[in-house]
Amino acid sequence: MELIGRSSSHYTRVAQIFAHELEVPFSLVPVFDLTSTQADCYGDNPALKIPMLRESAAAEPLFGAQNICRRLVELRRARPGEAPQVVWPETLTSHRSRNANELVWHGMAAQVQLVFGIAMGKLDAENVYFAKARRGFIGALEWLDQQLPAVLAEHPPDRTLSLFEVALFCLIDHVETRGTVPLSGVPRLVEFSGRFGERESARRTPYRFDVPPANT
Numbered sequence: 001m002e003l004i005g006r007s008s009s010h011y012t013r014v015a016q017i018f019a020h021e022l023e024v025p026f027s028l029v030p031v032f033d034l035t036s037t038q039a040d041c042y043g044d045n046p047a048l049k050i051p052m053l054r055e056s057a058a059a060e061p062l063f064g065a066q067n068i069c070r071r072l073v074e075l076r077r078a079r080p081g082e083a084p085q086v087v088w089p090e091t092l093t094s095h096r097s098r099n100a101n102e103l104v105w106h107g108m109a110a111q112v113q114l115v116f117g118i119a120m121g122k123l124d125a126e127n128v129y130f131a132k133a134r135r136g137f138i139g140a141l142e143w144l145d146q147q148l149p150a151v152l153a154e155h156p157p158d159r160t161l162s163l164f165e166v167a168l169f170c171l172i173d174h175v176e177t178r179g180t181v182p183l184s185g186v187p188r189l190v191e192f193s194g195r196f197g198e199r200e201s202a203r204r205t206p207y208r209f210d211v212p213p214a215n216t
């Protein structure tokens with residue numbers, strides 16, 4: 001099974017953490033150039049996005065981190081053994097938890113906007129498109145920081161995994177790595193990320209740039 005993505009991508013890491021936690025074997029097929037406009041560079045994802053899952057050469061591809069996580073859980077459940085208890089966005093139905101999911105996925109997208117536009121695209125960081133994205137991103141993180149204890153308290157204690165927690169960890173660790181926005185005002189998120197980062201699945205997936213094989 002192939003996961004098309006990048007070791008430096010927070011969306012790819014969400015899928016990788018799910019796969020490791022659920023013990024579903026896969027190989028990462030790195031996309032080396034995110035500026036390419038050829039779909040075949042993204043495993044034929046027409047949206048030119050990563051990650052994407054291909055279960056076999058003949059299988060239909062699956063686009064997007066959440067879809068991939070859901071499929072990994074299905075694959076794990078098809079095997080004998082205890083079924084994993086996974087917390088999905090729809091599991092928690094308070095306004096607070098729904099808002100927390102909305103804002104963590106907003107943050108995931110804002111991070112792509114800032115990294116792709118400013119660091120990769122070399123566009124003006126002060127343009128309103130980025131200035132507003134940065135302000136909204138910081139606002140979302142501050143809200144999450146305030147609400148985190150209550151959101152975690154709504155989680156079932158016997159969970160195997162929570163998509164919200166995995167996404168939050170991948171996001172905060174990515175922000176720390178890329179330095180897109182300051183994290184000094186969100187100590188609970190930093191503390192949460194440090195704690196989650198001790199999990200084996202997190203240790204196995206540190207952010208790094210994949211290196212293309214040398215031309216021979």
Ligand SMILES: N[C@@H](CCC(=O)N[C@@H](CS)C(=O)NCC(=O)O)C(=O)O
Nearest residue numbers: 009010011049050051064065066112
């Ligand atoms: N909706 C997709 C979004 C994935 C996404 O934005 N991935 C980033 C990499 S972390 C990407 O493909 N960036 C390249 C681009 O935006 O052109 C998902 O949930 O997986």
